[in-house]
Amino acid sequence: MLNRNIIIAAVAALALATVTAQAQDASKYPDWSGQWKRPPGAGIQWDQTKRPGRDQNPPLTPEYQTIFEASLADQAKGGQGENSRVTCSTNGMPRVMTVIRPIEFVIQPKLTYVIFESYMPRRIYTDGRSFPTDQEPAMIGYSIGNWRDLDGDGRYDLLEVETRNFKGPRNLEATGIPLHRDNQTVVKERIQLDKTAKDTLLNEITVIDNAFTRPWTITKKYIREQGKVIWNEDECGENNNHVVIGKDNYFLSADGYLMPTRKGQQPPDTRYFNQTRN
Amino acid sequence: MLLQRSLIASVLAALIGVATAAAADDSKYPEWRGQWRRPPGVGIQWDPTKPLGPAQQAPLTPEYQKVFEASIADQRAGGQGGDPTFTCIPPGMPRAMTVVFPMDIIILPEATYIIIEYSNQVRRIYTDGRDWPKEAEPSFLGYSIGKWVDEDGDGKYDVLEVETRGMKGPRSFDASGLPVHTDNATVVKERIYLDKANRDLLIDNVTTIDNALTRPWTVTKKYVRDRNPIWFEYNCTENNRHVQIGKDNYYVSADGFLMPVRKDQAPPDLKYFKQGQN
Numbered sequence: 001m002l003n004r005n006i007i008i009a010a011v012a013a014l015a016l017a018t019v020t021a022q023a024q025d026a027s028k029y030p031d032w033s034g035q036w037k038r039p040p041g042a043g044i045q046w047d048q049t050k051r052p053g054r055d056q057n058p059p060l061t062p063e064y065q066t067i068f069e070a071s072l073a074d075q076a077k078g079g080q081g082e083n084s085r086v087t088c089s090t091n092g093m094p095r096v097m098t099v100i101r102p103i104e105f106v107i108q109p110k111l112t113y114v115i116f117e118s119y120m121p122r123r124i125y126t127d128g129r130s131f132p133t134d135q136e137p138a139m140i141g142y143s144i145g146n147w148r149d150l151d152g153d154g155r156y157d158l159l160e161v162e163t164r165n166f167k168g169p170r171n172l173e174a175t176g177i178p179l180h181r182d183n184q185t186v187v188k189e190r191i192q193l194d195k196t197a198k199d200t201l202l203n204e205i206t207v208i209d210n211a212f213t214r215p216w217t218i219t220k221k222y223i224r225e226q227g228k229v230i231w232n233e234d235e236c237g238e239n240n241n242h243v244v245i246g247k248d249n250y251f252l253s254a255d256g257y258l259m260p261t262r263k264g265q266q267p268p269d270t271r272y273f274n275q276t277r278n
Numbered sequence: 279m280l281l282q283r284s285l286i287a288s289v290l291a292a293l294i295g296v297a298t299a300a301a302a303d304d305s306k307y308p309e310w311r312g313q314w315r316r317p318p319g320v321g322i323q324w325d326p327t328k329p330l331g332p333a334q335q336a337p338l339t340p341e342y343q344k345v346f347e348a349s350i351a352d353q354r355a356g357g358q359g360g361d362p363t364f365t366c367i368p369p370g371m372p373r374a375m376t377v378v379f380p381m382d383i384i385i386l387p388e389a390t391y392i393i394i395e396y397s398n399q400v401r402r403i404y405t406d407g408r409d410w411p412k413e414a415e416p417s418f419l420g421y422s423i424g425k426w427v428d429e430d431g432d433g434k435y436d437v438l439e440v441e442t443r444g445m446k447g448p449r450s451f452d453a454s455g456l457p458v459h460t461d462n463a464t465v466v467k468e469r470i471y472l473d474k475a476n477r478d479l480l481i482d483n484v485t486t487i488d489n490a491l492t493r494p495w496t497v498t499k500k501y502v503r504d505r506n507p508i509w510f511e512y513n514c515t516e517n518n519r520h521v522q523i524g525k526d527n528y529y530v531s532a533d534g535f536l537m538p539v540r541k542d543q544a545p546p547d548l549k550y551f552k553q554g555q556n
Contacts, residue, residue: 088515106384120395245536253550271535272537
């Protein structure tokens with residue numbers, strides 16, 4: 001009788017432990033499902049709390065402040081300055097986290113995807129790997145994450161991410177706030193739900209870059225779509241009317257002709273054409 | 279005592295049942311993780327068993343056979359013919375499934391994601407039982423609804439059946455400009471499954487129903503798995519030397535000048551420039 005009770009108790013404990021372990025495993029990641037957008041009124045500037053351009057007060061070195069000023073001056077004349085997005089080149093990290101168009105998080109135990117409408121997804125590896133030594137540099141970099149259970153309730157609250165191994169050209173916003181051309185940027189993120197608003201996701205982003213005099217930390221907010229989720233396809237290359245030839249940029253008119261973007265701009269050099277247009 | 283013991287046994291049995299159900303639920307989807315590529319030696323033509331171009335023997339209507347022949351003639355002369363991707367427009371469906379660069383697949387109960395490195399294409403295949411939306415914007419990839427099928431009745435899904443509609447253009451089947459109809463009423467049906475003898479071989483039977491074709495056209499795509507992948511960033515617009523101005527396409531030379539792509543091609547009309555080239 002004693003033996004039978006012990007067996008029953010042991011099997012019951014095993015079954016309970018199995019069910020509990022599975023339930024815990026399934027629920028230990030936060031619910032970040034759905035579609036995340038910039039909050040109403042938040043523009044596409046880097047620091048959401050300040051206006052784009054000089055008001056961002058980026059902690060630029062004197063050398064890169066000069067580059068930034070030149071970008072603003074060029075844009076004032078009709079150019080694109082340091083904003084490399086004109087050719088539809090991906091914005092890269094960290095600018096993609098401005099979330100110009102909505103994003104989705106897909107959390108897997110070893111890998112979290114950030115899926116964009118406009119760019120290649122980010123893969124944030126959470127399997128304990130180290131930074132590879134043989135990976136090609138990328139605009140989006142290489143991201144390693146670490147889930148944290150801050151309040152000890154057995155569920156993860158926070159995803160800490162470090163991103164390295166970049167190439168360029170990259171900048172922080174459309175005004176051309178520059179990142180250093182050495183592409184040694186390190187981006188650290190702390191992503192978590194707002195404790196008081198579970199449909200608000202906070203991303204504290206610290207950018208460490210040789211164009212800056214100090215690490216620059218800002219916090220991006222994203223809100224979860226409460227209505228019907230509709231995903232659109234954003235193809236920058238479709239109907240992009242910006243044309244770059246050599247170091248000059250031009251525009252395509254609605255009727256299909258090349259046109260200047262600056263007052264007094266010269267047309268492109270056509271030295272490689274044997275014919276003249278009739 | 280006997281009643282108590284029976285009760286414990288019943289609870290225990292129920293708990294074991296829950297554990298089994300949970301385990302069964304976790305494992306009912308196939309294991310398609312990793313990186314999927316075209317098999318060695320397989321090119322980027324639509325039907326991988328036939329050479330690119332007329333040898334594809336596409337069942338085109340007479341009208342679209344002429345469109346196809348004009349594309350090939352234009353490409354021989356230096357143009358791009360009916361291949362719209364040179365301006366970095368994504369290939370869309372069904373051409374995306376040629377998997378020019380590798381893809382990975384995320385299976386969730388409500389949707390399966392196919393993430394294709396080439397042109398940053400992310401397919402969402404909804405498997406939550408939804409119907410076709412009435413208000414979705416047409417897109418190059420279209421809108422995909424899938425259904426998991428347990429063909430051998432072993433309690434695990436084997437086949438993902440997918441139907442894709444709601445496309446926009448321009449699209450073609452492959453780089454030779456093999457056309458789909460400009461009405462964009464294409465319907466694509468797929469059956470995706472692992473090879474029974476080789477679990478690292480994924481098969482996609484793709485049937486295209488299109489008004490450019492005299493009958494539904496089925497081809498079989500195969501993909502091989504790399505379980506230790508390295509992902510690259512594909513940025514089509516980075517160093518894209520093709521320029522389209524109006525209806526003509528040109529090329530930007532290595533030294534940054536516009537150049538013709540066809541013999542005796544005239545330069546673009548520069549009527550919107552007030553100044554002559556020095």
